[in-house]
Each structure stands twice: as structure tokens, then as C-alpha cells.
Amino acid sequence: MAKKMAHLIFPQKLIKKPVIFTMAKKYNVIPNIRRANVTETVGEVTLELSGTKENLEKARKYLERAGVKVEPVVGDIVE
Numbered sequence: 001m002a003k004k005m006a007h008l009i010f011p012q013k014l015i016k017k018p019v020i021f022t023m024a025k026k027y028n029v030i031p032n033i034r035r036a037n038v039t040e041t042v043g044e045v046t047l048e049l050s051g052t053k054e055n056l057e058k059a060r061k062y063l064e065r066a067g068v069k070v071e072p073v074v075g076d077i078v079e
Contacts, residue, residue, distance in 0.1 A: 002053045005034070005073035008063065010043035019066055020047070027051065027059040046073060 010019070015038060024031050029051035036045045049056055063070050 001050055002056055004049045004056050004060075006047050006049060006060070007071040007073055008043075008045045008047060009069040009071070010038075010045070011067055012041050014067055015040075015043045019063065019068060020045070023059050023062050027055045027062065029055050029059045 008020075020031050020033075023029065029049050032048040032050070034046045034048055036043070038044070049059065051059070060070055
């Protein structure tokens with residue numbers, strides 16, 4: 001199982017949508033919220049994601065297609 005850290009930036013239209021839950025269910029990855037800051041106009045979440053390398057990549061692409069900006073976290077660990 002691999003682990004990735006990612007910083008997600010949600011636009012206002014996605015703040016109240018279950019994007020992380022949907023991604024986790026659809027691609028069989030386990031999200032662990034490490035930090036979050038949500039305002040009326042933007043949401044920022046730092047996630048640790050666990051799953052197969054293939055599923056982690058599919059999950060990243062899903063988030064980007066949904067309109068979430070996905071940034072790698074410095075010091076990212078892959079096991």
C-alpha cells in the first residue's frame with residue numbers, strides 16, 4: 001500500500017459537496033485529513049491518502065476533473 005500527501009484547494013462551488021467521500025469510495029483509497037481550513041469562498045485540505053499507486057493516481061485525476069486544485073506536499077512519502 002502506498003501513501004501520498006496532497007494539498008487540495010476547493011473552489012466555492014465545491015465546498016459543500018462530498019468530493020473527498022466520493023473519491024474515497026470510487027477509488028478505494030483511505031483519506032486522513034491532516035489539516036483543513038474552510039471559509040465561505042474557498043476550502044483548503046491537506047490529506048494523507050493510502051491505497052494502491054494506481055488507485056491514488058486515479059483519485060488524483062478524479063479530483064482535478066471535479067475542479068479541485070491538487071498540489072503535492074513537500075516531503076511526500078511513498079511506501
